[in-house]
Amino acid sequence: MPAADGSRRSVPVPAVSQLYPPVNGISLRRAVEITGPFITLGDLFHGLPGKNEAVVARAPYPGEQSVLNARWLEQAVRAHGIEWRPNSSLAQVVVTRPGETVPLSVIEEALKAPLVALGAPERMTIELTSSRTPLSVAPGAEFRIRVSGETYDPQTRRFSAVLEVPAGAPDARRVQVSGRFSDTRDIPVLARRLGRGHVIRIEDIDFVSMKVETLPSGVITDVSDLLGKEPRNVVREGEPVRRSELLRPEVVRRNAVVTMELSMPGLNVTAKGRALESGADGDVIRVMNLASRQVVNATVVDPSRVIVAPPSSAAAAPARSPDADRASDPAVDPSRVDSGP
Structure with a gap:
């Protein structure tokens, strides 16, 4: 059947165990899964005499659920001229909307361009410190994020912004986030474990991105300072190399x-x-x-x-x-x- 947002969805007829006992031939569903942004009467009831497509509420955000109690359900159905009463004051419908959580890496990438425009460094690591609200989209949907209201303090390296997900959607969620960032740099490291007697060549070198503020003292940051040197002792792969760990080859x-x-x-x-x-x-x-x-x-x-x-x-x-x-x-x-x- 067509959904309220114009898309089509299939709502299977639930098994008897999923329905409350019928009243006037109308059964209330105990639980329903919504794929669109709105809830219709047909999502909540089975056996309605028409008006299945009447919109009665917004659906939960993707990845969340809501509970509609007996009083709310009675008012919703009567507002559309249908006589129905719940057979119990404890009757309710659990409405679930499946969702896919937006990865933290996608959120950080969306924040970088607006922050760089405000003067933040192009190479940085972002750490969100405020928002605990997960951002989700419908399964298979694009992770479209719109950033607005961004602020940035170069002294404290803290920022704030409002994220809209999915950007431009009628049921987009807007969340205020804040955090801090650190300068990052690609640091040359050994691609494999090497020991005394091995002269380091370009094929022995890899790079890892690290926060500048966390680099230990004496760490080599220029690849030319590694080339042609020899480990004093065994140096493990993937870790920053200190100058004191190297020798010029004998x-x-x-x-x-x-x-x-x-x-x-x-x-x-x-x-x-x-x-x-x-x-x-x-x-x-x-x-x-x-x-x-x-x-x-x-x-x-x-x-x-x-x-x-x-x-x-x-x-x-x-x-x-x-x-x-x-x-x-x-x-x-x-x-x-x-x-x-």
Whole structure:
């Protein structure tokens, strides 16, 4: 049969157990499910002599129900010239309207554009703090939301607005909401668990959106600060990475045999040496000349080569502070350390 809003719906004839005993041939339904925005006499009664399509009330909001008591029902049917009395003062009809709850993510997305227009940041996380009223639409309907009356305080980062769902519908629900927002940022994280000895590459990196205000101190926020680094220990996937958890990858390993190069005007000298400590590219480490047993400072160039500074600059070169895990060899006699080549 056609509904009051122009759509068509099917109202099945209920079983006897769902009806109160008839009065004057008219039976009252105990419960009914409404799909449209209005309740008609035909929704409430079985066996009416016509006027089934007469609208008597608005239907509940989607996802809710209402109870029509005996007094209200008697007045509603008599207003349309039909003689009927309930056979009990306890008679009632439970009217239910099915609904689908609007996801919180859809509500937050609808709020973002109006708040950004008021000056809120484009990247933010919204937290609703006031409304406990769920917003629902008819099953299968679009989640159309209209936002109005929005306010925004940049100091407290709080906002308020009125939501209309479904937007433009004759039975739309309007709900006042308020909340607060936080700035968010995409933070680089490891896509899988990595440990010592693995140089981080672009394929090892993923991103997660996080509130800026909740980021721990020292967390890396620029992907370039992850690339080419090595975990100091095991770093778990999906979690922010602190700078203290990373190392520059070792190029020269401790005790490795390397070529020592010394260049001066008119003089190029090479010698074999042993690295007394590990070092990354560009680190200054101590290297012992295997022939003279002298220990000098040298700059790491590649896994097999270091550059020894000329005597005048080597003496002035600041001592490197290696990481705790790249300690010097305690077997070297400090009295034999020389700043010359």
